Amino acid sequence: MGNVQLPFGLTKDHISLEKYTFPYLRKDRSEWPSDREESPFDPMEGFPQGRKERVMIATQAEMDSAKLTPPFRDYCAHKWIDYRACLKNNRPFYWRCRHERHTYGECVFEDSVLRMKEWEREKRLRQREKRLAKESL
Template sequence: MGTKLSTSLEDWLHPEVSPRADRPTTFDPQAGFTKGRKERKMIATTEEMDRWQLPYGSRNYCAHHLIDVKKCQAKYAPFISHPCWDLMHVYEQCHYQEELVRVKEYERERRLLKRRQRKLAAARAAAEIPDESDNSANQKTE
């Protein structure tokens, strides 16, 4: 929630290890999973979302549940709260699960970026430190 607007001190101090929410992921989504991952698919079409006038912020993987809620609210127009509670609960649960997936993806990307930075730092350190056998050979020739 709010990853597009909020930043933390670590994001500001180390932007190279901070994932960007406005860009696609830099790592393969299937990497590290032996059995693979289930691909997430949109159930609601763009035409359905346009027909029900869903705001752009609600056009996510839970849009089909929100369309069901709006259908129920249209059916029971004056009394929209009570008859649609079960559908609203399903939508809220889906929205909660969607937020969990986003947070987990963000954390996975951040861990992989930190891992890449550690590997690059170790490679640079290994390249800069000469072997001790080279130092002893140089000292003997002097």
């Protein structure tokens, strides 16, 4: 392979997009929340009136009978089951299920927004904890 000559006196750093596409690799990731471990913070912290607990509407038996695959076994599973049932009942006329599809899409969107807010909240709590530890030194 050897040395590759680049035109106009450019170096490999000139054409590397890594600094634009992967800026998070250079940052301290200790303050980033992980989705693989439980949060060490109290879920009610910062909510004086409390929080509404999220509840799964579709039961495990319903999801098993609907043969849902793991990506669809979330808080919107009941909407997905309704949508699939509508598709099955209105076989050639899928446009009749646009309302169910829309409600499922809204549920997925709201769920993703809620998860992003939780991630940001935990990130800010981690940053605050780190800042307070640094100030106490």
